[in-house]
Amino acid sequence: MFEAILVMSVGAIVLGAALGYAAVKFRVEGDPLVEKIDAILPQTQCGQCSFPGCKPYAQAIARGEAEINQCPPGGEDGIRKLADLLGREFKPLSAEHGIEKPKAVAVIDEQTCIGCTLCIQACPVDAIVGAAKQMHTIIAEQCTGCELCLPPCPVDCITMETLHETVETWKWKYPVVTLHPAANLQ
Amino acid sequence: MTTPLRSLFDFNGGVKPDYHKDASTRLSIGVLSAPTEVPTELVIPLHQSIGGTPRPIVAVGEQVKKGQRIGDADGDVSSAVHASTSGTVSAIEMRRMPHPSGLSSLCVVLETDGRDEWIACQAFDHKLATPQEIRDYLRDCGVVGLGGAVFPTHLKLNADRQGGIETLIINGAECEPYITCDDMLMRERANDIVRGVVLMREILGAKQVRIGIEDNKPEAIAAMQVAVGDCGDDLQVVVVPTRYPAGGAKQLIRVITGIEVPHGKRSIDYDVQCFNVATALAIYEAIGLGRPLISRIVTVAGNVDAPRNFDVLIGTPIKKIIAACSPLPDTNRLIMGGPMMGVEMPGDEVPVVKATNCILLGSNKIFPPPAPEMPCIRCGECALACPADLQPLELYWFSRAKIFGKAQEYHLFDCIECGCCSYVCPSNIPLVDYYRFAKSEIWAREKEKSLADEARDRFEFRQFRDVRDEQEKSARLAARAAAAAAAKQLATTDTVAIPNTEASTEANEKAALIAAAIARAREQQVTATPQNMQQLSAEQLAEISAIEARRAEIREQAKPHLPPDA
Ligand code: SF4
Ligand code: SF4
Numbered sequence: 056m057f058e059a060i061l062v063m064s065v066g067a068i069v070l071g072a073a074l075g076y077a078a079v080k081f082r083v084e085g086d087p088l089v090e091k092i093d094a095i096l097p098q099t100q101c102g103q104c105s106f107p108g109c110k111p112y113a114q115a116i117a118r119g120e121a122e123i124n125q126c127p128p129g130g131e132d133g134i135r136k137l138a139d140l141l142g143r144e145f146k147p148l149s150a151e152h153g154i155e156k157p158k159a160v161a162v163i164d165e166q167t168c169i170g171c172t173l174c175i176q177a178c179p180v181d182a183i184v185g186a187a188k189q190m191h192t193i194i195a196e197q198c199t200g201c202e203l204c205l206p207p208c209p210v211d212c213i214t215m216e217t218l219h220e221t222v223e224t225w226k227w228k229y230p231v232v233t234l235h236p237a238a239n240l241q
Numbered sequence: 242m243t244t245p246l247r248s249l250f251d252f253n254g255g256v257k258p259d260y261h262k263d264a265s266t267r268l269s270i271g272v273l274s275a276p277t278e279v280p281t282e283l284v285i286p287l288h289q290s291i292g293g294t295p296r297p298i299v300a301v302g303e304q305v306k307k308g309q310r311i312g313d314a315d316g317d318v319s320s321a322v323h324a325s326t327s328g329t330v331s332a333i334e335m336r337r338m339p340h341p342s343g344l345s346s347l348c349v350v351l352e353t354d355g356r357d358e359w360i361a362c363q364a365f366d367h368k369l370a371t372p373q374e375i376r377d378y379l380r381d382c383g384v385v386g387l388g389g390a391v392f393p394t395h396l397k398l399n400a401d402r403q404g405g406i407e408t409l410i411i412n413g414a415e416c417e418p419y420i421t422c423d424d425m426l427m428r429e430r431a432n433d434i435v436r437g438v439v440l441m442r443e444i445l446g447a448k449q450v451r452i453g454i455e456d457n458k459p460e461a462i463a464a465m466q467v468a469v470g471d472c473g474d475d476l477q478v479v480v481v482p483t484r485y486p487a488g489g490a491k492q493l494i495r496v497i498t499g500i501e502v503p504h505g506k507r508s509i510d511y512d513v514q515c516f517n518v519a520t521a522l523a524i525y526e527a528i529g530l531g532r533p534l535i536s537r538i539v540t541v542a543g544n545v546d547a548p549r550n551f552d553v554l555i556g557t558p559i560k561k562i563i564a565a566c567s568p569l570p571d572t573n574r575l576i577m578g579g580p581m582m583g584v585e586m587p588g589d590e591v592p593v594v595k596a597t598n599c600i601l602l603g604s605n606k607i608f609p610p611p612a613p614e615m616p617c618i619r620c621g622e623c624a625l626a627c628p629a630d631l632q633p634l635e636l637y638w639f640s641r642a643k644i645f646g647k648a649q650e651y652h653l654f655d656c657i658e659c660g661c662c663s664y665v666c667p668s669n670i671p672l673v674d675y676y677r678f679a680k681s682e683i684w685a686r687e688k689e690k691s692l693a694d695e696a697r698d699r700f701e702f703r704q705f706r707d708v709r710d711e712q713e714k715s716a717r718l719a720a721r722a723a724a725a726a727a728a729k730q731l732a733t734t735d736t737v738a739i740p741n742t743e744a745s746t747e748a749n750e751k752a753a754l755i756a757a758a759i760a761r762a763r764e765q766q767v768t769a770t771p772q773n774m775q776q777l778s779a780e781q782l783a784e785i786s787a788i789e790a791r792r793a794e795i796r797e798q799a800k801p802h803l804p805p806d807a
Contacts, residue, residue, distance in 0.1 A: 093697070097693055098692075098693040098694070098696040098697045098700070099696070100696065100700045108700060108704075109697070109700075110697075110700075110701075179700050179703060180696050180699040180700050180703065181699055181702075181703050182699070196692075197695065197696070197699065199696050220342070220344060221344060221346065222288070222338050222340050222342060222344045222345075222346045223288075224685070224688075225340075225342035225344055225681075226678070226681040226682060226685055227341075227674070227677040227678045227680070227681045227682075228678065229678050230614075230671050230674040230675055230678060
């Protein structure tokens with residue numbers, strides 16, 4: 056009887072210690088669910104979801120405080136992926152947060168730019184180079200197309216230009232499956 | 242040396258389609274690059290190789306000579322482009338590409354002047370050059386793999402490798418039906434090819450060289466054997482059995498050396514490097530003659546009356562060479578490449594590029610429209626035919642269902658798109674179309690993901706920077722406030738300043754700096770002679786000294802009223 060209790064308690068202590076050690080050693084920094092949601096979001100950092108960036112929106116979704124259909128750049132595809140990940144129902148993009156647009160980049164009209172640096176301060180990903188009273192320009196590869204630089208510009212010299220398909224970005228289309236009538240069996 | 246008796250190896254799979262190679266080898270290589278044949282307008286795309294798009298270095302209206310560089314390689318993985326003949330740059334604009342998308346890309350449009358004037362060509366001494374110089378030279382000569390992949394050759398022709406490589410393989414197999422450009426090149430220009438091979442061997446330090454040619458090209462084999470015998474180097478012509486795709490790099494390496502290059506490795510990891518025969522010729526022309534790559538041999542075959550090979554300047558519209566072969570009226574398709582791997586062209590005005598090995602015209606008679614696709618019956622024929630040892634049916638299922646992760650697990654990217662699986666499939670499934678779809682979709686997603694990751698990093702860094710700047714700013718403000726308070730205290734208590742606090746040291750330093758700057762400026766004022774004080778006449782000098790005297794007098798009078806240091 057005593058031995059049995061001893062064996063069980065030693066076992067409990069050993070396993071408990073192992074679990075405790077594992078909890079410290081293999082601790083996951085941050086919230087894995089937030090990371091997963093954040094990986095689906097397009098990282099445009101535009102704030103159209105009404106959160107200041109993709110990560111805060113991901114955190115709000117994870118806490119259950121936000122709907123999954125508030126990200127216009129992610130579009131329907133993104134909502135579907137979020138719905139899959141979270142086991143929620145698919146919803147169409149909520150109209151109050153914006154509409155899905157083709158990917159675009161901002162372009163500064165360098166003739167009109169007065170070098171006020173307001174757009175530089177607005178860009179969430181530091182994709183604009185320039186200095187006070189110097190012409191500014193946008194690093195096209197790093198522009199996420201968030202449009203945050205448009206409103207602050209005092210001379211309205213920034214426009215959004217839709218990106219068109221090029222030979223390099225062109226994709227082979229899904230093969231068309233030809234439907235054909237069943238063989239006439241007579 | 243001729244072929245000694247040596248055992249060859251074998252690759253799995255492969256098919257034996259009808260070759261249709263005789264028709265286009267009856268006539269010698271036609272020359273469409275002779276001055277009289279040059280079209281009035283050449284469209285030279287800047288992006289003609291794998292890697293970065295070259296930047297144009299000519300301006301509209303500029304006169305260029307034949308062989309002049311018009312596009313500079315963008316980085317190391319890129320290759321320069323050159324004017325194929327002399328003339329004037331009439332435009333640098335978007336033109337339709339010989340690409341299945343039918344999209345345009347940036348081209349230099351050349352209005353030819355018919356003089357066909359070369360730049361001054363100078364041979365390159367690779368023996369005196371460093372490996373880096375050889376690489377740069379070949380990159381600037383625009384030499385790329387002419388077997389169809391257009392991989393920049395300078396990246397493969399690496400002279401840096403310790404102890405050289407074991408085997409250099411020259412690919413003259415040319416296994417795809419209808420295409421005969423390498424065959425004709427070997428028949429007609431074997432000596433120059435062998436010179437190129439010798440150069441490559443010297444650069445790579447290859448211990449042995451094997452030139453692999455399929456046994457359905459006896460004339461090419463004979464010509465190459467003679468040329469090899471004449472050159473005095475111990476090269477070997479290896480006759481390989483004809484089976485599609487024996488000309489695939491990995492397949493040819495396997496047949497000749499028995500080395501099977503596994504997934505994720507390159508042939509160079511096994512001390513083997515493989516080049517096409519036409520690339521060898523381009524290397525000879527670049528190094529031996531100093532001529533950049535401006536033309537290539539193109540086969541025109543299929544639905545034409547007189548199929549033939551032509552030596553064509555890069556940028557020639559393909560309709561020009563098609564016209565030279567009298568196309569038949571029922572032509573309804575235009576394919577670049579062969580019937581197995583070729584891609585459909587959007588039109589006949591597109592230019593010949595470095596990748597154009599063959600222009601194949603199709604009609605319903607030669608290439609009947611594909612029979613309707615039926616469900617896969619899992620017969621496994623495709624797996625037997627696959628030369629890359631893949632499971633095409635699995636790749637097909639996953640690509641079709643868009644389960645791309647699984648497709649990659651089944652090594653979708655090892656598929657060489659040879660078309661053997663589609664060729665044997667009893668259900669007529671266009672398998673390669675599915676693989677191409679899946680591959681481009683995966684690439685696009687990866688690109689998107691890396692861009693998103695970069696945006697996330699930049700956003701997070703910006704936030705971090707904002708916080709840091711804010712902290713630094715408030716620290717600075719606090720220090721300044723403290724300094725001001727200290728100064729005030731000093732003033733009120735009227736004690737001697739002891740510069741012991743950090744803030745006041747800083748303030749003192751600043752004051753010292755300003756004082757030094759003022760002193761410097763004053764000194765300069767004294768020593769510098771204004772320009773208008775040089776070369777003056779006697780009266781002017783007299784006038785000046787009078788003025789100076791007056792000034793001195795005034796200064797003397799004003800002295801008691803000024804602060805001591807002014
Ligand atoms: S050959 Fe065609 S039908 Fe047979 S297993 Fe392969 S894909 Fe399926
Ligand atoms: S196309 Fe790809 S999967 Fe099909 S046989 Fe060729 S290598 Fe194998």
